[in-house]
Amino acid sequence: MSRWVSFGCAILLLSLFLHASFSALEYQWNWESALRYKKKFADGWIATLWISALSLFFAFLIGSLATLCNRARFLPVRYLSMIYVELTRGTPLLVQIFFFFYVVADAAGIQNRYVVGIAIMAIFSGAYISEILRAGIEGVGESQLLSARAIGFTEYQTFRYVILPQALRSSLPALAGQTANLIKDSSLLSVIAISEFTLNAQEVNAITYSSFESFFPLAFGYLILTLPIMRLSRSIENRLRFET
Amino acid sequence: MQPFGESVNGVMRLFSFLPDLSKISICGFGIALMFLLGCSKGRDTQILVVGMELSYPPFEMTDENNQPTGISVEMAQALANRLGKTLRIENIPFAGLIPALKTGKIDLIISSMSRTEERAQSISFSNSYVHTGLCILVSKNGDSHSIKDIDQPGAKVAVKQGTTGHIYANANLKNAEILLFDKESAASLEVAQGKVDAFIYDQISIYLNWKKHSDTTRALLNPFNSESWSIGIRKGNDGLTTQVNQFLADYQSSGGFDQLGDKYLSEQKREFKKLGFPFFF
Numbered sequence: 273m274s275r276w277v278s279f280g281c282a283i284l285l286l287s288l289f290l291h292a293s294f295s296a297l298e299y300q301w302n303w304e305s306a307l308r309y310k311k312k313f314a315d316g317w318i319a320t321l322w323i324s325a326l327s328l329f330f331a332f333l334i335g336s337l338a339t340l341c342n343r344a345r346f347l348p349v350r351y352l353s354m355i356y357v358e359l360t361r362g363t364p365l366l367v368q369i370f371f372f373f374y375v376v377a378d379a380a381g382i383q384n385r386y387v388v389g390i391a392i393m394a395i396f397s398g399a400y401i402s403e404i405l406r407a408g409i410e411g412v413g414e415s416q417l418l419s420a421r422a423i424g425f426t427e428y429q430t431f432r433y434v435i436l437p438q439a440l441r442s443s444l445p446a447l448a449g450q451t452a453n454l455i456k457d458s459s460l461l462s463v464i465a466i467s468e469f470t471l472n473a474q475e476v477n478a479i480t481y482s483s484f485e486s487f488f489p490l491a492f493g494y495l496i497l498t499l500p501i502m503r504l505s506r507s508i509e510n511r512l513r514f515e516t
Numbered sequence: 517m518q519p520f521g522e523s524v525n526g527v528m529r530l531f532s533f534l535p536d537l538s539k540i541s542i543c544g545f546g547i548a549l550m551f552l553l554g555c556s557k558g559r560d561t562q563i564l565v566v567g568m569e570l571s572y573p574p575f576e577m578t579d580e581n582n583q584p585t586g587i588s589v590e591m592a593q594a595l596a597n598r599l600g601k602t603l604r605i606e607n608i609p610f611a612g613l614i615p616a617l618k619t620g621k622i623d624l625i626i627s628s629m630s631r632t633e634e635r636a637q638s639i640s641f642s643n644s645y646v647h648t649g650l651c652i653l654v655s656k657n658g659d660s661h662s663i664k665d666i667d668q669p670g671a672k673v674a675v676k677q678g679t680t681g682h683i684y685a686n687a688n689l690k691n692a693e694i695l696l697f698d699k700e701s702a703a704s705l706e707v708a709q710g711k712v713d714a715f716i717y718d719q720i721s722i723y724l725n726w727k728k729h730s731d732t733t734r735a736l737l738n739p740f741n742s743e744s745w746s747i748g749i750r751k752g753n754d755g756l757t758t759q760v761n762q763f764l765a766d767y768q769s770s771g772g773f774d775q776l777g778d779k780y781l782s783e784q785k786r787e788f789k790k791l792g793f794p795f796f797f
Binding site for chain 2: 370
């Protein structure tokens with residue numbers, strides 16, 4: 273009961289704050305013209321949803337692979353993975369999008385901008401995921417690995433029953449955060465004319481000259497994608513807590 | 517003993533039914549609220565704030581020292597001098613200019629903006645000072661010669677977001693797929709690489725982009741419609757509209773536009789004469 277009252281209090285304060293901000297602006301609301309373009313919002317939201325979903329899948333694939341390569345015994349592979357992670361994390365996504373689309377994809381003859389867009393997002397997020405996984409694995413104490421060897425676990429068994437559950441649990445919050453980031457970062461794909469949520473909202477903005485009437489649905493649309501991910505991550509975290 | 521211990525404790529006891537963290541956050545919110553409500557809307561009336569997108573040479577651009585320069589900037593300066601005000605240029609993306617004007621962040625838009633019906637519904641316009649039209653950049657080996665050739669099923673047409681090219685394409689292209697770009701350079705690169713079939717923009721931009729990619733693109737420089745550039749003014753600001761219109765008339769008759777044309781566009785003027793197309797400035 274008191275939890276709900278506190279929650280309501282927080283929401284009330286927040287709405288007071290927003291109300292004060294907007295009454296200071298004297299903004300003329302014009303929801304009708306923005307509402308006429310609701311199909312554009314819906315189409316964009318769906319595009320963002322599947323672009324993010326596919327990118328996420330490949331990002332985990334690339335990220336896990338990079339983590340494995342980072343532990344490889346053959347040194348060139350290890351350095352390659354290191355260079356990939358550092359270059360990708362150290363340069364702006366905007367530059368990467370332009371570079372991959374107009375230079376790499378053009379040379380490779382890939383014309384479909386959606387394919388290139390998903391590949392760019394997967395490569396970009398993969399670097400972050402790889403770092404998160406690496407930190408999780410390295411966070412498992414040396415003594416546990418020694419204990420595992422002492423009771424005769426094989427390398428696979430050590431990985432499956434000692435390293436993986438702990439690494440996964442400790443890296444879950446960061447992974448959920450990275451997933452939310454991927455969804456939001458996909459908005460940058462608008463610069464190569466991928467018709468996703470942000471670009472469509474900007475188009476409504478440009479056609480109707482309404483700014484907040486298209487930005488609020490935009491914020492809300494991203495929230496309904498990112499909030500469930502955060503909740504899901506919390507609940508998995510709690511389940512894994514009992515296992516270890 | 518701390519000198520303020522007693523009184524601070526007294527204040528804190530008032531809030532003691534709340535846990536510690538929430539006290540801090542409520543104080544934070546309170547301060548932010550007061551700050552917002554206390555902010556006065558007034559701005560210095562001696563400053564004329566002009567909004568433009570500084571990525572449209574030679575009208576709106578920046579020089580080597582990152583200072584605004586170009587035809588529109590000199591025009592704005594002359595207008596500010598006439599009104600007896602200090603000029604401040606705000607660099608705002610094209611699609612954001614009208615919202616900025618509507619919310620009072622800027623006083624005027626001088627950004628090579630064409631007067632259209634849709635725009636005139638949300639802002640006022642001065643009399644027009646330049647007449648131009650939309651042209652098309654196509655890839656070199658294509659066989660398009662007019663806007664009709666481009667509007668085919670399966671064709672892809674690039675436009676810059678919020679420009680008249682965008683508005684025209686939305687209203688008139690029934691068959692082609694329209695792709696939106698934020699940057700003019702990206703749109704022309706798409707034509708040069710053959711990723712899209714055409715790019716619709718105004719005459720001078722198409723000409724300049726064609727010069728940049730002359731071995732991969734072709735420019736159709738005969739405008740297929742006509743439009744005119746005006747200065748954007750907030751609705752209801754009739755006093756300023758009259759002043760701006762007077763300024764434009766005087767600037768025209770005193771040869772201000774011709775001087776700017778000679779200074780910034782003499783090369784293009786000669787080229788257009790050679791090509792046999794009407795030049796707009």
